[in-house]
Amino acid sequence: MGIWAWVQPVDRIWKVVSDYEKGKICVFNEKDSLIYEQKGLAREAVLLIEKNFLEVVATNLSETKSNIRQDTKKSIPEYNPMFA
Numbered sequence: 510m511g512i513w514a515w516v517q518p519v520d521r522i523w524k525v526v527s528d529y530e531k532g533k534i535c536v537f538n539e540k541d542s543l544i545y546e547q548k549g550l551a552r553e554a555v556l557l558i559e560k561n562f563l564e565v566v567a568t569n570l571s572e573t574k575s576n577i578r579q580d581t582k583k584s585i586p587e588y589n590p591m592f593a
Contacts, residue, residue, distance in 0.1 A: 511559060513567035525567060529555035 513525040524537040536545040
C-alpha cells in the first residue's frame, strides 16, 4: 500500500492511496473527502500507475520504492556468448 502527496497547481495537496494487493486507488482532497476511487484493478495496473504517473507528479510518503518493486522484478537470464 502506498500513500502519496499530490500537489495541485492551486496550492492544494491531494492524498492518493494506492493498494496493489486489493487493486484499488483512492484520491482524497485537502478536506480528506473522497473525490475519486477505482476498484478492481489488476496488481500490474496499480504498479504501472504508481510508476508512470504517481512517481512523476506525487511524493511517496509511505514505503520505499525498493520494497514495492522487490516482489515484481523479473529475473533476466545472464548473457552467455556460448548460446548466442
